[in-house]
Amino acid sequence: MNPVVMQLTVRGLLGRRRSVLLVVLPVLLLGLAALTRWASDGSPTASAGLTGTFAMGTLLPLMCLLIGTGVIGPEIDDGSIVYVLAKPVPRRSILLAKLAVALGTTLVFAVLPIMVGAALAGDDGLRLTAAYGLAALLAGVAYTTIFVALSVLTRNAVIIGLLYALLWESVLGGYVPGVRDVSVRQWALAPAEQLLGARAADWGVVSAVSTPVGIVLLVVVTVGAVWLGVRRLKTLRLAAAD
């Protein structure tokens, strides 16, 4: 990891106009959480509904997409990445530095708001908050890493990411049982389900896979994404249109 690359990445990520969304979306969630508490009198079931569908299903993948494609994609698109690449710095440390910034941002702007949202909307001794916090953390790490790697691998990372997060996970996952087994969200929900034990079914925190399977798949996908991203950055073509 390279501190200079991290600094430049933070400036780039937060300096762009679309970084406003990084604040707007979490604020929206907190607003909905407050409404939910007011409307259903702090019932954990309602809170779990909001967190499970909107926070985990829409907000988290969208935030990770914004962050993951924002830390390196724009630089590759406009060619300014050349100033970082034309340095005696291993490409691995460049990618890891950018990934570290992305993961830190995901934690602050996505995982923490989801936990606060769950606690705010209604909870029973913060058990739901802890469970969804764990699921959001695991899913957030996997999503963000996938999207960072994706933006090194292809210029169409945003489109592909959107299709995956919204179409594959939300729509297809809702109707086709097999698809649900191949889903970051389902993998991350498995340990949360286990954490809640008997209450999980009541609150609707149910995963399609078991905890060991979920964890193993999360690790495999995350490590694989890092490996692919580093490998691609080592041979990234930077030829101007001649």
Place this chain on the structure above:
Amino acid sequence: MSAIVLDRVSRWYGNVVAVNDVTMTIGPGITGLLGPNGAGKSTLISMMGGFLAPSAGTVLLDGGPVWRNPEIYRNVGLVPEAEAMYDMVTGQQFLLANARLHGLPDAGAAARRALELVDLVGPSDRRIATYSKGMKQRIKMATALVHDPAVLLLDEPFNGMDPRQRLHLMDLLRRLAAEGRTVLFSSHILEEVEQIADTIEVLVSGRHAASGDYRRIRGLMTERPHQYTIVSTDDRRLGAALVAAGAADGVTLAGGALAVQTSDFGRFVHALPRLAQDAGVQLLEVSPADESLESVFAYLVAR
């Protein structure tokens, strides 16, 4: 003293050959890479800078490979053609970041020195987004020089510069070359290249068309057959006089104009007004038919 050696380097994208079997050695001093747009100059520079793998052949810097070898950037400074930079930081911050990425012991001093070199100390506390095109070009130059590299690769560095900035950069490149550095820059303008380059490498349609100092390249370009289109009060008579005097190799009368081909440029230019006067013919229009750089280059390739 560093040298870049290209040995039978080719690069293709699918069916399109961008660089075709180029062999050249870039040594200390200023080398100008001359060629029309689309000749493959940027592709060649990308390969020299380690940002593109050759499809065939090898590119070596001081005997070591440049592809997949970020260590070369300790000795190589790169000025890309693309304008995009880290717009949201100030010039000073950007230079400092570059110096630190190079792991320089005194990054602050190196950044200051580079800014002085390109005469950009004053505006260095402004964000790069506010810079003019010429200033951005200079900040790019400064980032390439911050670590005092032995090799400098510049892709179209004079693009977008006004005449004063152009002179300033030429002066800077001359000084860098005088210190024994290897400086390579690309351009599509012959005058620009011949003003400062010790060696000129001509690239046309991906092929290495010619190589030598500016006298040799200039000679190759002026000794080629020239085409002129002349409109006069009596084309037929003038054409006959030109051929009779040996000032033209051939003339064609077509479409109300006289097309003249000559291999002796100087002789033709001197003879034309005299012959016209002697024959009592009034010249209405004399224009070179093929003075575009592309046609000059095309001749060099076909030669």
